[in-house]
Amino acid sequence: MANQFDALLRRLSLKVTPKRLAILEILAAEPIYLTPEEVWTRMKRKSTRAGLPTVYRNLEELSACGILIKIVHPDRRLYYYFCPNDHHHHHFVCISCRKVEDLNFCGLDSIDREVRKSLKGAVVSHLMQVYGRCKECLAG
Amino acid sequence: MANQFDALLRRLSLKVTPKRLAILEILAAEPIYLTPEEVWTRMKRKSTRAGLPTVYRNLEELSACGILIKIVHPDRRLYYYFCPNDHHHHHFVCISCRKVEDLNFCGLDSIDREVRKSLKGAVVSHLMQVYGRCKECLAG
DNA sequence: TCCTAATTGAAAATGATTTCTGATTATAGC
DNA sequence: GCTATAATCAGAAATCATTTTCAATTAGGA
Numbered sequence: 429m430a431n432q433f434d435a436l437l438r439r440l441s442l443k444v445t446p447k448r449l450a451i452l453e454i455l456a457a458e459p460i461y462l463t464p465e466e467v468w469t470r471m472k473r474k475s476t477r478a479g480l481p482t483v484y485r486n487l488e489e490l491s492a493c494g495i496l497i498k499i500v501h502p503d504r505r506l507y508y509y510f511c512p513n514d515h516h517h518h519h520f521v522c523i524s525c526r527k528v529e530d531l532n533f534c535g536l537d538s539i540d541r542e543v544r545k546s547l548k549g550a551v552v553s554h555l556m557q558v559y560g561r562c563k564e565c566l567a568g
Numbered sequence: 569m570a571n572q573f574d575a576l577l578r579r580l581s582l583k584v585t586p587k588r589l590a591i592l593e594i595l596a597a598e599p600i601y602l603t604p605e606e607v608w609t610r611m612k613r614k615s616t617r618a619g620l621p622t623v624y625r626n627l628e629e630l631s632a633c634g635i636l637i638k639i640v641h642p643d644r645r646l647y648y649y650f651c652p653n654d655h656h657h658h659h660f661v662c663i664s665c666r667k668v669e670d671l672n673f674c675g676l677d678s679i680d681r682e683v684r685k686s687l688k689g690a691v692v693s694h695l696m697q698v699y700g701r702c703k704e705c706l707a708g
Numbered sequence: 709t710c711c712t713a714a715t716t717g718a719a720a721a722t723g724a725t726t727t728c729t730g731a732t733t734a735t736a737g738c
Numbered sequence: 739g740c741t742a743t744a745a746t747c748a749g750a751a752a753t754c755a756t757t758t759t760c761a762a763t764t765a766g767g768a
Contacts, residue, residue, distance in 0.1 A: 442745090443733085443734050443735070443744095443745060443746070444734075444735090445733075445734070445745090445746065445747085447746085447747075448746095463724090464724085464725085465724085477748095478747080478748085479747070479748045479749065480724095480725090480748095480749095481725085481726070481727085481747085481748075481749080482746080482747055482748070484724090484725065484726075485726090485746085485747090486746095499642070500640045500641075500642055500645065501640075502639070502640055502695055504724095505640065505645050505647075505723095505724070505755080505756080506724070507645075507724085507725085520683055520687060520689060520691075522689065529687050529689070531679065531682060531683070539671065539698055542671060543660055543671070543698065543700060547660060547669050547702065547703065548703040548706070549660060549662065549669070549700050549701055549702045549703055549706065550700045550701050550706060551660075551698055551699070551700040552699050552700040552701065553698075553699045553700075554696070554698040554699060555642055555695065555696070555698075555699070556694070556695070556696045557694065557695045557696075558679055558683065558691055558693075558694040558695075559691070559692050559693045559694065559695075560683060560689050560690045560691040560692040560693075561689055561690050561692065562687065562689045563687060563688040563689055565689075566688075566689065566690060582714090583713095583714060583715065583764085583765050583766075584765075584766090585714090585715065585716085585764080585765070587715085587716075588715090603755090604755085604756080605755085618716080618717085619716070619717045619718070620717095620755095620756090621716085621717075621718085621756085621757075621758085622715080622716055622717070624755090624756065624757075625715085625716085625757090626715095644755095645724080645725080645754095645755070646755070647755085647756085709768100710767105710768085711766100711767090711768080712765105712766095712767090712768100713764105713765095713766100713767105714763105714764085714765075714766100715762105715763080715764070715765085716761105716762080716763070716764085717760105717761095717762085717763095718759100718760100718761100719758105719759090719760100720757105720758085720759080721756105721757080721758065721759085722755105722756080722757070722758080723754100723755100723756090723757100724753105724754100724755095724756105725752105725753080725754090725755105726751105726752080726753070726754100727750105727751085727752070727753085728749100728750090728751080728752085729748100729749095729750095729751105730747105730748095730749105731746105731747080731748080732745105732746080732747065732748095733744105733745080733746070733747080734743105734744095734745075734746085735742100735743095735744095735745095736741100736742090736743090736744100737740105737741090737742085737743105738739100738740085738741080738742100
């Protein structure tokens, strides 16, 4: 199996195309949230040229089936995509270098309990992003 | 003092204009996140006609100085604005009726401690939104 | 009241994302 | 391997929330 994502795509009955593999390789290579356009630029560098709409479509598809995580930038109206290697979806995002680090802490259990108890509602999903500066950016 | 926001605006050295007051009144009247366009529509109903750019400008300004809270919808690429009456910025947002309720629980202290200790980074800001169905929508 | 800077409206611009169309390509079945 | 076919693709054009521009108006201090 030339590529680690080959089997993953097949399992999800998505065709294994050079574009899809390139996108996944780029995102798997750096633990950073990238915009569709940044992924596209990196593809050109790797001489896997693709149309921007293709990049958008694939990122959307791959995040829809759970391979990638998609977030919105809270200030600019942009989508960012990230390839997590584990299943923990809470991140510390450095506002300088955009590096992503995992947060071991997840307060969702307490939140779920709180919503159920005092609001009598039901939690469907949640979004938690913590922004700051990472160790390296604080030093530099 | 004809209007409760009069003094607030003066304190922030923002001119007290009919449009600004109308926007604040609309948002203060319902505990719901509204899009700029929804605010604009409600202004027309109140016969305080304003241009859409004016609504955008004011919402941006008012959220910049902390009177309003601005979030991005995680799926559609829209801005939502909300007028909090207290200072607690964690919300439970009903995905059916869009009503906003406060969450007493805030895990930021623990997160801050975690980031400082194990990542050696510094938290600058955070975004937590919990989506679900409120009591009424669960019943209806 | 007058002056000046802030605010506003209307139209045009922006820019990320999506849609459309007609090629191209991966893969299942032979 | 070969073929059929459904998925995928590129490029151009469209979409649409938001922003900018600029001339006209207005709020608030002097």
